[in-house]
Amino acid sequence: MNKSHPLTVLFRLGTFVLLPLMVALSAVWWFKGASGEGTLVRFANALLTSFTLMSFVLLFTLFVYGDARKRPIAPLFGMCLSGLIGAGLTVYFLSQGELLMEDNGSVRAQALSNIIRFGTTMIGLGLAGMVVAGALFSSVMSGPRNTILFEEE
Amino acid sequence: MEEATQAFVFFWLAGLFLLFGFMLSFFSKVHWQRRAGLFLFGAGLLSLMATPWTLPFSPSSAFGHLLGSLIGPSVLLGVGFYQITFSGNVPVGKLGPGDRKIGYVMVVGGVLWLQGMHWWHLTPTYPDEVNRYWLIFWPTMLLGVLAISSGAYGVLAMVGVQRQKEQRLMGGVAFFALYSILVGAFFDGPNVNSERFVSQVFLAAADVFGALVGALFAVLVFALVLVVYERQQPDPDRLEPPNAEQLTQASRMIAQQMEGGVEDE
Numbered sequence: 001m002n003k004s005h006p007l008t009v010l011f012r013l014g015t016f017v018l019l020p021l022m023v024a025l026s027a028v029w030w031f032k033g034a035s036g037e038g039t040l041v042r043f044a045n046a047l048l049t050s051f052t053l054m055s056f057v058l059l060f061t062l063f064v065y066g067d068a069r070k071r072p073i074a075p076l077f078g079m080c081l082s083g084l085i086g087a088g089l090t091v092y093f094l095s096q097g098e099l100l101m102e103d104n105g106s107v108r109a110q111a112l113s114n115i116i117r118f119g120t121t122m123i124g125l126g127l128a129g130m131v132v133a134g135a136l137f138s139s140v141m142s143g144p145r146n147t148i149l150f151e152e153e
Numbered sequence: 154m155e156e157a158t159q160a161f162v163f164f165w166l167a168g169l170f171l172l173f174g175f176m177l178s179f180f181s182k183v184h185w186q187r188r189a190g191l192f193l194f195g196a197g198l199l200s201l202m203a204t205p206w207t208l209p210f211s212p213s214s215a216f217g218h219l220l221g222s223l224i225g226p227s228v229l230l231g232v233g234f235y236q237i238t239f240s241g242n243v244p245v246g247k248l249g250p251g252d253r254k255i256g257y258v259m260v261v262g263g264v265l266w267l268q269g270m271h272w273w274h275l276t277p278t279y280p281d282e283v284n285r286y287w288l289i290f291w292p293t294m295l296l297g298v299l300a301i302s303s304g305a306y307g308v309l310a311m312v313g314v315q316r317q318k319e320q321r322l323m324g325g326v327a328f329f330a331l332y333s334i335l336v337g338a339f340f341d342g343p344n345v346n347s348e349r350f351v352s353q354v355f356l357a358a359a360d361v362f363g364a365l366v367g368a369l370f371a372v373l374v375f376a377l378v379l380v381v382y383e384r385q386q387p388d389p390d391r392l393e394p395p396n397a398e399q400l401t402q403a404s405r406m407i408a409q410q411m412e413g414g415v416e417d418e
Binding site for chain 1: 167172176180181196213216219220223227230231233234235237238239240241243256260269273283286287289290291293294295296297298299300301302303304305306308310311316318319322323326327331334335338339349351352354355356357358359360361362363364365366367370371372374378379380382385
């Protein structure tokens with residue numbers, strides 16, 4: 001069997017995921033001429049929020065890792081630091097005037113709004129994943145059972 | 154109770170319960186911890202969904218309203234796909250053909266319900282205008298379905314054997330999502346016009362890309378932290394190499410296994 005390099009596989013998979021998104025966004029932009037106002041601010045807010053919250057979620061997973069490794073403190077400290085750096089960066093950039101502020105009056109309101117919007121994004125992606133996985137598994141289980149035929153030595 | 158305290162207890166603490174409960178029930182291997190996790194998850198979800206009544210003064214309660222609005226189609230889709238999947242070729246616990254038909258009806262009902270929330274009068278409205286989190290959710294879900302089904306198409310093309318039917322299905326799902334985005338961008342719904350939908354599609358794309366890049370950075374930091382920690386650990390004690398007697402015993406056992414014994418059924 002012809003084995004591809006892992007990076008090539010990753011690149012092909014990335015193309016399959018991103019290309020249709022780019023086509024959809026380009027088509028909408030081309031025909032409707034959207035201004036794209038506020039997208040960079042949204043991107044930056046989503047990035048900072050995602051980094052911070054994911055760091056804390058991964059911190060939780062370290063408790064499972066700790067079960068097999070005599071409960072080390074160092075990785076917990078590392079991820080806690082990562083989450084705190086993310087939170088610090090978020091507060092710092094939100095405090096820089098209008099740089100990352102949207103329709104909220106204070107840094108706290110913007111940060112909390114970012115968290116709720118991140119939750120909404122996760123629910124949207126989660127439900128999308130459920131639809132695709134459900135459709136795929138329904139189809140896989142509906143077909144005839146595949147058998148693996150071994151060649152005789 | 155003060156409004157800020159109420160918001161903390163009924164919204165933020167509930168959100169923390171939801172997240173912590175999900176992780177506990179998902180990752181823990183201890184039975185009672187998994188049950189406690191499920192309880193926390195359920196309590197958090199109920200509290201969040203009740204925020205339109207418990208926190209009517211807070212703009213965050215629109216999120217709870219969205220959760221409540223999505224329960225119906227989510228349950229229809231989830232249970233529907235379960236019914237279809239487990240009435241297929243499963244070795245145990247197979248459901249009957251009637252369940253399969255019910256599953257199809259539920260999935261179609263769930264999809265129509267979600268589409269009806271954009272194209273009909275089912276749009277979540279809170280308190281007297283379209284729920285702002287619905288405007289984020291719907292384009293995000295459509296973009297998510299497009300990206301994930303295209304990715305699944307790619308995975309099937311790369312590693313799937315005799316999976317042309319599934320590939321066609323994933324292509325169809327991706328096309329349906331793309332079609333929904335384009336139709337929404339060109340035609341007004343009863344509550345959301347096309348201009349508003351287009352701007353929300355771009356903002357949703359920014360949200361999705363931002364969330365993915367942020368998560369990727371967090372995972373990279375996580376991997377880096379573990380690699381640094383593991384490299385600082387002393388090497389495990391090395392065993393002495395086997396002596397001649399142990400090697401003889403091992404070769405005798407291997408020979409016994411290679412010769413085979415009495416055949417099983």
